[in-house]
Amino acid sequence: MSDAAVVSAALLIVGNEILSGRTHDKNIPYIAEKLGEAGIRLREVRVVPDVEGEIVDAVNALRGRYTYLFTTGGIGPTHDDITAECIAKAFGRPLTRHPEAFRRLVRHYENSDLEFNEMRQRMANTPEGADLIDNPISIAPGFVVENVFVMAGVPKIMQAMLQNAIPTLTGGAVMLSRTLISDLGEGTVAAGLQAVQDRFPDIDIGSYPNFTGSGFRNALVLRGTDPDGLEEAVQAVSALIVSLGGKPIDGDTP
Amino acid sequence: MSDAAVVSAALLIVGNEILSGRTHDKNIPYIAEKLGEAGIRLREVRVVPDVEGEIVDAVNALRGRYTYLFTTGGIGPTHDDITAECIAKAFGRPLTRHPEAFRRLVRHYENSDLEFNEMRQRMANTPEGADLIDNPISIAPGFVVENVFVMAGVPKIMQAMLQNAIPTLTGGAVMLSRTLISDLGEGTVAAGLQAVQDRFPDIDIGSYPNFTGSGFRNALVLRGTDPDGLEEAVQAVSALIVSLGGKPIDGDTP
Structure with a gap:
């Protein structure tokens, strides 16, 4: 697929707690989905420890490479x-x-029984010239510097911040997705699927096997920005499944 | 903490389906935990799309930088x-x-009603000189080249492969972890926690707030390789929580 007009993003997770296995990340799928709806494609995720050099290097690598960089945590x-x-x-x-x-933090702590001490005041520190990202949950804001959006790691707070950030972003074409499920093995559909992929170079076709309680199922996921091309490719994959003795199930209807 | 004797690892997730938000990664916490038990510290995770240049660049960046690199997917x-x-x-x-x-795949498909076609034969391709990682679930093996361990993305298969790979790894000191939970705000404990961190530079102390159904709780996680130093630091944090009017709960007992 041509990436000329693609608006891209990377996510940097600052997260000792993810790397230790203690916390299971819940932010990647949420951010991927919300950015996707805004016409922005998540192209890379990195998780790095709470170590200054690692964070600085990752920020500089990613902010230069993608349209937007989002960070969570820390x-x-x-x-x-x-x-x-x-x-x-x-x-x-x-x-x-x-x-x-x-100012926001002063007001928040005035209305609480908590002391606005020196450590809490650190939450008002930003790089010079940063714009704030509102935090309706716990007040301490995220911030934006150029194309880098700095958000909290707690999912509820991150989600509120992202919702406030998204209207400020410029998206591209929205990626549409269709899923066909069958019980045909990956190797059974693989050659035909390759042929469909070759015929529709602008559609990304992925094959995702899954062993559920009720046995084996394979999901074929087609993604593209052109609804007509996508529909044509879906029909081709559907016909392929039928030709191999399978029964394609629409994986998009709940 | 001194990293001189640390045995480190990175994880590279080859995953359009993670980046689209369709699939929620379940492999990071499992791999982090199993490596941790083997005395290997997961220090970085990257998720990249199913694009050759991206995968090659990430493999070369990560395999040079860490003791081991694990990949999942593709x-x-x-x-x-x-x-x-x-x-x-x-x-x-x-x-x-x-x-x-x-040979394994030939035997497997001989005993099935599936054809061992050209696309399935691709699963026997490895870089020259690779060693295999057994796959007791679906036969098609993973493989090892130097310090790079290539595994499936399906969690059940990845887990079986990792279990087979781990005995071949050389681990360092095992990272021990202790958790103290209280309802004290992060900003309330922050100054005292900084002081404990300064006193125990070999212990990593993290603060992880959480909004549960039953209200706010903060988890203070202490990690280190020396059991005595860790216990001393836990006592110091526990005393800090009590001195601030909180009630420390042992977060490690289920």
Whole structure:
């Protein structure tokens, strides 16, 4: 598929807790789906530890390569929250107290029985010139520097931040997806599927076997931006399944 | 923490289906945990699309940087399964038919009503000189080239392959983990936690807030290889929580 007009994104997960296996990431599928709906294709994900050099290097590698970079994690008040410092270093900008972020936090803690102490004040630090991403859940905002969107790691907060960020993004053509399920083995459909793929170079065709409680099923997923081309390819794969003695089931209807 | 004696690993997920949001990865936490038990620390994860150049570049970046590289996905019989070709390119080795892999597949399909066609025969291709990783589930093996372990993406198959691979790995010190849970806000414990972290530089201390159905809880996770140092740090964090009016709960007892 030609990538000329593709609006692309990468996700950088700052996450010792993912790398230790303690926390199961729930953010990748949510971000992939929401960006997809906005016409932005997630092209790479990296998970790195809470180590300054690793974060800075990954930010600089990814922000130059994709239209947008999203980061999750490391923006809380504790000593292991170092993402804001790292983004500042990656851009060669000073880390400064963001007046509006500070104002929001002052007001939030005034209305609580919690002290707005020095560590909590760290949550108002952003690279100089950053714009804020609103956080309706726990107030401490995310922020944007150029094409880098810095969000919380807690899924509920990340989701709210992403919803606030998405209207500010410029998307491309929305990727449409269709799924055909059958119990034909991957190797049974493989040659015919290759032929369909060759006939429709603008459609991405993937084959995803699955062993469920009720036995083997294979999902053939077709993705593309042109609805007519996609429908034609779906018909070709459907006919292939039937020709091999299978019964194609529409995997998109719940 | 000094990384001198650390045995490290990276995971490369070859996965259009992860990047589209269709499939939720279940392999990261399993691999992280099993490697951790073997004294190998997962230090980076990358998810890349089923695109040759992306896979080759990621393999070469990661295999040089970590003790071991594990890959998941892209070793089936369909046209989108290109991992074996990519590993061969990354090492500058020819892709060859592995005689033992071929023999296993011949025998497997002889005992089935499925044809051992050309696309299925692709599953016997490995870079020249590769060793096999047994696959007791669906026979088609994974393989090892130098420090790169190539496994299936389907979790059940990947798990069986990893179990077969782990006895061949040389691990370092096993990372021990302890968790203390309380309802104290992150900002409330942050300054004291920083002080404990400064006192125990060999222990990694992380703070992971969580909004459960029953309200806010924060998990403080301490990790290190020295049991005595870890226990001392746990006591210090526990005392910190008590001094701030909280009640530390042992998060490791189920």
